[in-house]
Amino acid sequence: xxxxxxxxxxxxxxxxxxxxxxxxxxxxxxxxxxxxxxxxxxxxxxxxxxxxxxxxxxxxxxxxxxxxxxxxxxxxxxxxxxxxxxxxxxxxxxxxxxxxxxxxxxxxxxxxxxxxxxxxxxxxxxxxxxxxxxxxxxxxxxxxxxxxxxxxxxxxxxxxxxxxxxxxxxxxxxxxxxxxxxxxxxxxxxxxxxxxxxxxxxxxxxxxxxxxxxxxxxxxxxxxxxxxxxxxxxxxxxxxxxxxxxxxxxxxxxxxxxxxxxxxxxxxxxxxxxxxxxxxxxxxxxxxxxxxxxxxxxxxxxxxxxxxxxxxxxxxxxxxxxxxxxxxxxxxxxxxxxxxxxxxxxxxxxxxxxxxxxxxxxxxxxxxxxxxxxxxxxxxxxxxxxxxxxxxxxxxxxxxxxxxxxxxxxxxxxxxxxxxxxxxxxxxxxxxxx
Amino acid sequence: xxxxxxxxxxxxxxxxxxxxxxxxxxxxxxxxxxxxxxxxxxxxxxxxxxxxxxxxxxxxxxxxxxxxxxxxxxxxxxxxxxxxxxxxxxxxxxxxxxxxxxxxxxxxxxxxxxxxxxxxxxxxxxxxxxxxxxxxxxxxxxxxxxxxxxxxxxxxxxxxxxxxxxxxxxxxxxxxxxxxxxxxxxxxxxxxxxxxxxxxxxxxxxxxxxxxxxxxxxxxxxxxxxxxxxxxxxxxxxxxxxxxxxxxxxxxxxxxxxxxxxxxxxxxxxxxxxxxxxxxxxxxxxxxxxxxxxxxxxxx
Numbered sequence: 100x101x102x103x104x105x106x107x108x109x110x111x112x113x114x115x116x117x118x119x120x121x122x123x124x125x126x127x128x129x130x131x132x133x134x135x136x137x138x139x140x141x142x143x144x145x146x147x148x149x150x151x152x153x154x155x156x157x158x159x160x161x162x163x164x165x166x167x168x169x170x171x172x173x174x175x176x177x178x179x180x181x182x183x184x185x186x187x188x189x190x191x192x193x194x195x196x197x198x199x200x201x202x203x204x205x206x207x208x209x210x211x212x213x214x215x216x217x218x219x220x221x222x223x224x225x226x227x228x229x230x231x232x233x234x235x236x237x238x239x240x241x242x243x244x245x246x247x248x249x250x251x252x253x254x255x256x257x258x259x260x261x262x263x264x265x266x267x268x269x270x271x272x273x274x275x276x277x278x279x280x281x282x283x284x285x286x287x288x289x290x291x292x293x294x295x296x297x298x299x300x301x302x303x304x305x306x307x308x309x310x311x312x313x314x315x316x317x318x319x320x321x322x323x324x325x326x327x328x329x330x331x332x333x334x335x336x337x338x339x340x341x342x343x344x345x346x347x348x349x350x351x352x353x354x355x356x357x358x359x360x361x362x363x364x365x366x367x368x369x370x371x372x373x374x375x376x377x378x379x380x381x382x383x384x385x386x387x388x389x390x391x392x393x394x395x396x397x398x399x400x401x402x403x404x405x406x407x408x409x410x411x412x413x414x415x416x417x418x419x420x421x422x423x424x425x426x427x428x429x430x431x432x433x434x435x436x437x438x439x440x441x442x443x444x445x446x447x448x449x450x451x452x453x454x455x456x457x458x459x460x461x462x463x464x465x466x467x468x469x470x471x472x473x474x475x476x477x478x479x480x481x482x483x484x485x486x487x488x489x490x491x492x493x494x495x496x497x498x499x500x501x502x503x504x505x506x507x508x509x510x511x512x513x514x515x516x517x518x519x520x521x522x523x524x525x526x527x528x529x530x531x532x533x
Numbered sequence: 534x535x536x537x538x539x540x541x542x543x544x545x546x547x548x549x550x551x552x553x554x555x556x557x558x559x560x561x562x563x564x565x566x567x568x569x570x571x572x573x574x575x576x577x578x579x580x581x582x583x584x585x586x587x588x589x590x591x592x593x594x595x596x597x598x599x600x601x602x603x604x605x606x607x608x609x610x611x612x613x614x615x616x617x618x619x620x621x622x623x624x625x626x627x628x629x630x631x632x633x634x635x636x637x638x639x640x641x642x643x644x645x646x647x648x649x650x651x652x653x654x655x656x657x658x659x660x661x662x663x664x665x666x667x668x669x670x671x672x673x674x675x676x677x678x679x680x681x682x683x684x685x686x687x688x689x690x691x692x693x694x695x696x697x698x699x700x701x702x703x704x705x706x707x708x709x710x711x712x713x714x715x716x717x718x719x720x721x722x723x724x725x726x727x728x729x730x731x732x733x734x735x736x737x738x739x740x741x742x743x744x745x746x747x748x749x750x751x752x753x754x755x756x757x758x759x760x761x762x763x764x765x766x767x768x769x770x771x772x773x774x775x776x777x778x779x780x781x782x783x784x785x786x787x788x789x790x791x792x793x794x795x796x797x798x799x800x801x802x803x804x805x806x807x808x809x810x811x812x813x814x815x816x817x818x819x820x821x822x823x824x825x826x827x828x829x830x831x832x833x
Contacts (some may be wrong), residue, residue: 101630101633101634105547105626105630105633108620108622109619109621112621112622112626112658113621114621188794226631245711255691274538335616337613337614337617338614338616338617338619340580340585340613340616341613341615341617341627341674342607343583343584343585344583344585344606344610344611344613345603345604345606345631345635346603346604346605346634346635347603347634348603348605349603494816531586531587533587
C-alpha cells in the first residue's frame with residue numbers, strides 16, 4: 100500500500116498534471132457554455148417567434164378580415180374563400196403559438212409535450228390507416244419508426260413533465276433514429292433540424308455521449324496519467340532505478356504504478372464528466388434524470404414465438420424508453436470498463452515507446468481502427484467504445500446480434516483489459532532502464 | 534559469508550563487451566575504489582552488481598544472497614546519480630518513502646538528514662536543489678537502512694570542498710563502523726585519502742591493487758632560505774624533488790623521518806614557515822595503467 104500511496108503522492112505533486120487537469124476542466128466547461136449559448140439562442144429565437152406571432156398574426160387576421168369584407172361586397176367569392184381559409188389557418192396557428200407561449204413561460208412542459216404527442220400519434224394512426232408515412236422532407240419520407248418513437252417520447256415527456264431538449268424544428272420535434280434513410284441535402288437538413296442541445300447538465304452529457312466525447316476524455320486521461328513507468332525510464336529521468344535498489348518486489352511495484360495511473364485516469368474521466376454538471380449549476384441546473392432515452396428492441400417475435408426476423412421493419416420493430424438516470428448509470432459502468440481497456444493498451448504501449456504523444460497517437464489509431472475497420476462484433480472490444488449505441492441497443496438491432504449488449508461488453512472489455520495488464524506485467528518484469 | 538561475490542560476470546552493451554568475465558570477492562569490511570576513465574563501464578559494473586542491468590553471464594551475490602533477490606537491499610544500498618530523483622517531490626518525500634519501505638523507525642528520516650547536513654532544505658522540492666544538495670539527498674537515501682554494503686557511483690560529483698570533506702568523513706566513519714564501501718570516482722586525490730584498495734577497470738577487466746605499495750608521501754616545506762635547506766637535506770641523503778617557486782622545497786620522505794628533517798633544518802638556523810603533507814599513489818598508477826605503461830609487476 101505504501102508504494103501505491105507514494106505513486107499517488109507523485110501524481111498529486113506533478114505540476115504538469117495539474118496544468119493538464121485545469122486545461123481539461125476549462126475546455127469541458129467552455130464546451131458546455133458554448134453549447135449552452137447556442138441552445139439559448141435557439142430558445143430565444145423560438146420565444147421571439149412565439150411572442151412576435153401574438154402581435155403579427157392578429158394584424159394579419161384583421162387585415163384579411165377587412166379584405167374579406169371588401170371581397171364579399173365586390174362579390175369576389177373565390178377571393179373571399181381564399182381569405183376565409185387564410186384567416187382560419189392564422190387563427191389556428193395563433194392559438195397554437197399562444198398555447199405554446201403560455202405553457203412554456205409557465206414552465207408547463209407536460210402540456211406542450213401532450214399536444215405534440217397527440218399530433219404525432221394522430222399522424223401515426225393516419226399513416227397506418229393509409230399504409231403510407233405522412234411525414235416527409237424534400238420528398239424523402241421520415242421513417243415510421245422515427246415518427247412512432249417521437250410520439251412515444253412526447254407521451255413520456257407529457258407524463259413526467261420534464262423539460263425537452265432544445266431543437267431547431269419545434270413544430271414537429273422528431274427524435275432522430277438510425278432507421279432514417281435520408282440522403283444528400285435532405286440528410287443535411289434533417290440532421291440540422293433534429294440536432295438536439297442539452298442546456299441542463301445531465302442533458303448536455305446525454306447530448307455529447309454519442310459524439311465519442313468519453314473515449315476522447317479517456318485518451319487524454321491515459322496521456323496524462325499512463326506514463327508512470329515510461330516517464331521514469333528516460334535518459335534524463337531514471338526514477339525507476341531508485342526502486343531497483345530497494346527491497347521492493349516487482350509485482351508490488353507494478354501494481355502500485357499501474358493501479359495509481361488507472362485510478363487517476365478513472366477519477367480524471369469522472370471529474371471531467373462532472374464539469375458540465377457543476378457548470379450547469381450556474382445556468383439552468385442539472386436537469387431531470389427522468390428524461391426518456393430511446394432503447395432499440397428490434398424486430399419482435401412472431402405470435403408463434405418464432406425467432407426474430409433479420410430484416411428491419413420501421414412499422415413494427417419494437418422499442419422502449421428508459422430514464423436518463425438509468426442510461427447514465429450504465430454509461431458510467433461501461434466507461435469504467437473502457438478506461439480499464441484503453442489504459443491497459445496505453446500502459447503496454449508505454450513500456451515499448453517512451454514518448455507519451457506517440458503512445459496517445461497509437462492508442463487513437465488502434466481505437467479508430469477497431470471501431471471503423473474491424474467488424475462490429477460482440478467479440479470486438481472496440482465495438483463497445485461507442486457506448487451510446489451499445490447501451491441503446493442500436494448496434495444489436497443494426498447487426499441483428501443480441502450479443503452486442505452491455506453485459507457482454509463489460510465482460511469482454513474487462514477480459515481484454517486483464518489480458519493486456521498481464522502482458523504489461525510480463526514486459527515490466529523484463530523492463531530495464533539503460 | 535562473502536560481502537560481495539562477483540563470478541564470471543560479462544556484460545555486452547551494443548555489441549561491445551563492457552565487462553569481460555569479471556571476478557571479484559570482498560570478504561572483509563573496508564573501502565574499495567573503482568577507478569577508470571569515462572565510459573569504461575564503472576557505472577555499468579555497479580548497475581550489474583545491483584541487478585539494475587542484467588548480466589549476460591555470471592553471478593553476483595551480495596551479503597550471501599543473489600542480487601536478483603530484492604530483499605538483499607535491506608542490507609545493501611546504492612548511491613546512484615541524481616537522475617533517479619523526482620524533481621517534483623521534496624527530499625523528505627524521498628526519505629520518508631525509503632524509510633517506510635525499509636521499515637525504519639519514524640525518526641530515522643530526521644536523524645539521517647541531520648547526519649548528512651540537509652535538515653535545512655529537507656522540505657524543499659528537489660527541483661530547486663543544487664547539484665551538491667542532490668548529492669546529499671542521495672547519500673541520505675543510501676544511508677537510511679544502515680547498510681552493511683554501500684555502493685556509491687561518483688559520490689563526490691558536484692560537491693563543494695566542505696561537502697567533499699563531510700562525505701569523506703562519513704565514508705571513513707561508516708567504514709570504521711563495519712560498513713563495506715565500494716565507490717567509483719574520478720577524484721583520485723579524494724580516493725587516496727579514503728582508501729588504498731583500488732579496483733582499476735580497463736578493457737572490461739578488473740584489476741585489484743593494494744595502493745600501500747605505491748603510496749608516496751611528499752612534504753611541501755616552506756622555509757626562510759630555500760637553497761640552504763635544499764642543500765643540507767641533499768647532503769644528508771634526502772630526496773628533495775622539487776623546489777617550488779613560493780620559496781619552499783618538496784621533500785619525498787616517510788613520516789618517520791619528518792622529525793629528523795625538521796631538526797636538520799633547525800640546526801642550520803633556518804625558520805620553518807609551513808609544512809604540508811601530500812600522499813599520492815593512485816594518480817601515478819592511474820597514468821601508468823591507462824597510458825599503457827607496464828604495471829603488472831606491482832599488482833597484488
